[in-house]
Amino acid sequence: MFNGKILTMLALAAVASACGGAPQETAPPPTTAAGAATSSATAAGVPATGTASIAGKIKFEGAEPAGEKVRVAADAKCAAMHPQGLEKKAVEVKDGGLAHAFVYIKSGVTGSYPVPTEPVLLDQKGCMYDPPVMAVRTGQPIKIRNSDDTLHNIHPRPTINDEFNFGQARKGMEETRSFSKEEVMIPVGCDVHPWMRSYISVVGHPFFAVSDDGGSYEIKNVPAGEYEIEVYHGKLKGQVQKVTVKEGEKAALDFTFKG
Amino acid sequence: MGVPERDVPVWRHRFGLLTAASTLFLVFVGGLVTSTGSGLAVPDWPLSYGMLMPPMVGGIFYEHGHRMVASAVGFLTLVLAAWTARAEPRPAVRRLAWAALAMVVFQGALGGLTVLFLLPTPISVAHACLAQAFFCAIVALAYATSREWMAGSAAAAEDGSRVRPAALVATGIVFAQLLLGALMRHTGAGLAIPDFPLAFGRLVPPLAEPGVAVHFAHRLGALAVLGALGVLALRCRRSGDRRLARHGGLLVVLAGVQAALGGLTVLSGKAVLPATAHVALGAAILGGAWLLALRARRRLRPAGAALLAPSRSEALAS
Numbered sequence A: 001m002f003n004g005k006i007l008t009m010l011a012l013a014a015v016a017s018a019c020g021g022a023p024q025e026t027a028p029p030p031t032t033a034a035g036a037a038t039s040s041a042t043a044a045g046v047p048a049t050g051t052a053s054i055a056g057k058i059k060f061e062g063a064e065p066a067g068e069k070v071r072v073a074a075d076a077k078c079a080a081m082h083p084q085g086l087e088k089k090a091v092e093v094k095d096g097g098l099a100h101a102f103v104y105i106k107s108g109v110t111g112s113y114p115v116p117t118e119p120v121l122l123d124q125k126g127c128m129y130d131p132p133v134m135a136v137r138t139g140q141p142i143k144i145r146n147s148d149d150t151l152h153n154i155h156p157r158p159t160i161n162d163e164f165n166f167g168q169a170r171k172g173m174e175e176t177r178s179f180s181k182e183e184v185m186i187p188v189g190c191d192v193h194p195w196m197r198s199y200i201s202v203v204g205h206p207f208f209a210v211s212d213d214g215g216s217y218e219i220k221n222v223p224a225g226e227y228e229i230e231v232y233h234g235k236l237k238g239q240v241q242k243v244t245v246k247e248g249e250k251a252a253l254d255f256t257f258k259g
Numbered sequence B: 001m002g003v004p005e006r007d008v009p010v011w012r013h014r015f016g017l018l019t020a021a022s023t024l025f026l027v028f029v030g031g032l033v034t035s036t037g038s039g040l041a042v043p044d045w046p047l048s049y050g051m052l053m054p055p056m057v058g059g060i061f062y063e064h065g066h067r068m069v070a071s072a073v074g075f076l077t078l079v080l081a082a083w084t085a086r087a088e089p090r091p092a093v094r095r096l097a098w099a100a101l102a103m104v105v106f107q108g109a110l111g112g113l114t115v116l117f118l119l120p121t122p123i124s125v126a127h128a129c130l131a132q133a134f135f136c137a138i139v140a141l142a143y144a145t146s147r148e149w150m151a152g153s154a155a156a157a158e159d160g161s162r163v164r165p166a167a168l169v170a171t172g173i174v175f176a177q178l179l180l181g182a183l184m185r186h187t188g189a190g191l192a193i194p195d196f197p198l199a200f201g202r203l204v205p206p207l208a209e210p211g212v213a214v215h216f217a218h219r220l221g222a223l224a225v226l227g228a229l230g231v232l233a234l235r236c237r238r239s240g241d242r243r244l245a246r247h248g249g250l251l252v253v254l255a256g257v258q259a260a261l262g263g264l265t266v267l268s269g270k271a272v273l274p275a276t277a278h279v280a281l282g283a284a285i286l287g288g289a290w291l292l293a294l295r296a297r298r299r300l301r302p303a304g305a306a307l308l309a310p311s312r313s314e315a316l317a318s
Helices: A001-012 A033-039 A076-081 B010-035 B056-085 B091-116 B121-142 B162-184 B210-239 B242-269 B274-301 B312-317
Strands: A051-061 A101-105 A120-125 A128-130 A133-135 A143-144 A152-156 A166-168 A174-177 A183-189 A197-203 A208-212 A216-222 A225-232 A236-245 A251-253 A256-257
Touching: A033 B091, A051 A225, A101 A183, A101 A197, A101 A216, A101 B162, A120 A133, A120 B312, A128 A251, A133 B312, A143 A166, A143 B056, A183 A225, A183 B121, A208 A216, A216 A225, A236 A251, A236 B056, B010 B056, B010 B121, B010 B274, B056 B091, B056 B121, B091 B121, B121 B162, B162 B210, B162 B274, B210 B242, B210 B274, B242 B274
Parallel strands: A051 A251, A051 A256, A120 A143, A133 A197
Antiparallel strands: A051 A216, A101 A208, A101 A225, A120 A128, A143 A174, A152 A166, A152 A183, A183 A197, A225 A236
């Protein structure tokens, strides 16, 4: 018997072993991003200083990418909430409009606007985020809730703000966090359920919105002025346009993404 | 020439083999955690979602599973260390056993820290590399209780073809390659060069991007490993020791399979199985090269050294 030989084989045999203003908790929108779409500074409870608004449609031209089937069976409780399976789309288009695009005034805003103290809700429901895209003010509390009968971890991956990761093991658990610096489209994920993805934008003023299911958005209560408006989507390259608004007027501004 | 049967710690050797096999499996399971992106699926430590046993769903299956296998390996190492301390007459082997226990405890702490600090690259890379070093320590412990080691080196042939230094150099190169691999893996540079065997269609890609540079260094490291193991295998053949020759040849074959797995990992877009098998096979090659270095030290005496015939007590003390 040669045990050194056995040891050799053992060591070498590895392979075998080998949401514009975000939807508020008290009045969540009926749908994820859609409800967030036209909410604005006023909706967020922030004193408005202007009477103008900027509104339009985020359009998507070209072939809409096919959705991907999610391996929701990795968690039986998630699978039970989606008996027909779950399909994740990189972009969601309805009537030529792009849903879940974040629109905000990139530059031109002057003055300071009080940060709302009421929290914005990010819910985990049906092993999905609700809303999938949201925006908050710097320092505004974000209430993160687990409405699922399974556990989730909440893991934003910002590049400017502080990263965090915590778990919510039981249904109904809530925790409040905030981001202290401006940063757009912070990806938020659940490492337990890799298909879950949300984006949070942190803005220094109240002039932002998220497009609804049909791609429409409106930023309300904007003071008169010249602005740069930027739009982001989690899967598409951002776009910027300039616009001039006058008090009491509604400026139309559309964006077009190509597939 | 050998030692009496009663002096060979057969069961402790077998337990060492079990610990080594479990450690290799642990490396595979740890590789799965990274390959599936589950490293932070359990955000707390040492408990998991405040529990000892969370529901094994989604990424938790991989992360908490890794913790469970790691706990088992820690327990095996504790038993091995205690057993060795009690039964082993050689002080060096006792010290190695305690060192292995310290390593596995520190490794567990590194694993916890990397979760709590959200996978910082230095800690994650240290965690990956310490795993390899720990595996080598367990391999050494198991070999030190094997019949081959216990038989002594009194009749060792002269190392005329210099297998001993070649084996040490090859082990060092493989370890450096594993360090590069860990750095590439934990900085997300595994697909920084998307094609294989060429790099951006060239032999040498633009190296301004750190991820591309690390990835390319890992590819060059693969060539160095193949070269070092090739030289080692040749020297083993020339040594006339058939067991060492077989061992060296097997390492070259495994290094070839490993290179193919590396290519498959890139071409498959870091598919879970090839990427994880690549990690585990890397550990196995390191363990194999390290074992060959130990065997060469035992079976061959340095060139020019006089042939000694130590007493049995001297053989046990060595």
